[in-house]
Amino acid sequence: MDIVGNIQKEIEQRLREAALKAKEEGDLSFEELPSFTVEVPKEKGHGDFATNLGIILASQAKKPPREIGEIIIKHMDTSGTWIKDMEVAGPGFINFILKAGWLYQVLEVVERSDKKYGRSNMGMGKKVQVEFVSANPTGLLHMGNARGAALGDTIANVLEAAGWEVTREFYINDAGNQIENFAKSLEARYLQLLGREAEVPEEGYHGEDLIETMRNFIELEGDKYLEADPGLRRKVLGEYALKEKIKSIRESLENFGVTFDIWFSESTLHESGAVEAVMEELREKGYIYEKDGALWFKSTLFGDKKDEVVVRQNGLPTYFAADIAYHKNKFDRGFDRVINIWGADHHGHVARMKGAIEALGYDKDRLDIIIMQLVRLFKDGEILRMSKRTGQYITLDELVEEVGKDAARFFFIMRAADSHLDFDLDLAKKESNENPVYYVQYAHARICSILRQAMARGVERLPRAFKTDLTCLDSEVELELIRKIADLPGLVKSCAETLEPHRLPHYAIELAGLFHSFYTECRVLCEDEDKQAARLVLVNATRIVLRNVLNLLGVAAPERM
């Protein structure tokens, strides 16, 4: 239940009626009522809600905006609403001042909804798949993957909260060229460890983790592949390492609070013939042609800059071909909507992916691709260039170890996907105590402490909001705190709509800030029983909201710190 949203809608409706009534009575002239906004003004002095209707109507009605404002106010029927007062202000806004009581019902709603406060059924139970991370299983997870993991998981959480049925999926790129290179690199390490001359190929993977992997392998299987057929050897080593890598990726992500419902293997698409089949389908529809011995998809038909190869000269399908089959597979599985989270280095892939979806006859708007800018890592004041090939990167595990899961997630989610974020590792470590995440968690812990104290002082159970006189919550901080609490449902909806969860951490910081101010200014446990009861209700509602937001972020809500 979204009280702010409901009031907004109600005011909008009354305004519409007032304008029409004014028109009927000849006070205003306009053809059709233009679209206008009813919003919460930034400035406290501008009332609880405000509309720009007067300004919007000015040119059509041929009257000054302020005069229109007065006319609308005159025709407003406010009976049965929370509206106490209306005034024309500034260039012609109408500000609405509500009766004080409107906020108190928010506390009742929070208490009653508890874990469900902030949730809605906007998605109406429709099925959505969020595919994210999907890192190559040839190495460890780095900072970019960490950002993607935090972002994707939170988007999934937000969609769930907004009433979608969400599936989290990881696409395993266990086929293609890179797997060849992976196997060659493993082979080189294997041979090296057994005292042979061998070199990791230029285009291979140089990370030291592969040495470790081969050490594990040798422990199990010894040197029995030393003289084996190289093709077989690479296959065995590759399969072993892949399994180990995927397992460690899964563990790292779980350690970061991210659990996938489905791990989807690319190679199954090749083995089942799905790639071939989808190529055939596109060919029949006339979107495939041959040139220079390769097969091309006509992505330029869908606004891409150039056509794209789907089957190479050597007869092997490209990554793109498999991706088309994968996306067809997603829709075949019955997802109403599909969301991909990709790093900025893949943005060139967006147009042709959407093109392929369209070519297959699906509505391309059922696919959202979120492009996330890359993470630039600073250490000792210098940029650390990350690359899996050179093996130089900070891993997700190291990040969690040094900065902590909660701080890392909070930090990543706080930034919009669009922002190219600079992650200063030294600073993150150094400031871990001053990180905003602790500020929020501390607010939660403080509340829990108050509630514990209350019990210790003989309060047997928390007072229920509907049985408590809340009107004594009348200081400015108290009202602001309730006002902020009232914002959560609208915020979650809007984050789900825009797929931009970065406003949640900011909200949490603001809410925690208001609570801390309240804490300094207002004593909860006190002589005045009525006041104490009302403040316990307020504090408990704040706790519920903080916890719910932290849950959405995948960040712990500690009861003690």
Added chain:
RNA sequence: GCGCCUGUAGCUCAGCUGGACAGAGCAACGGACUUCUAAUCCGUGGGUCGCAGGUUCGAAUCCUGCCAGGCGUACCA
């Protein structure tokens, strides 16, 4: 060259899809613990919103052109 993203306080970033005087955290400075956790609070300083035009009653937000940075522009993924 072309395409996508970005440019807001010393630093890292918000700015709720065009609203009424531009915000937060960190950093700097000055205050507040005999009272529910000082991982907190209160206060001070700090900005040509990259630059120049345009649209609008109204622009950090939309359009155009420059400037700067990141990414992409493979029969790699």
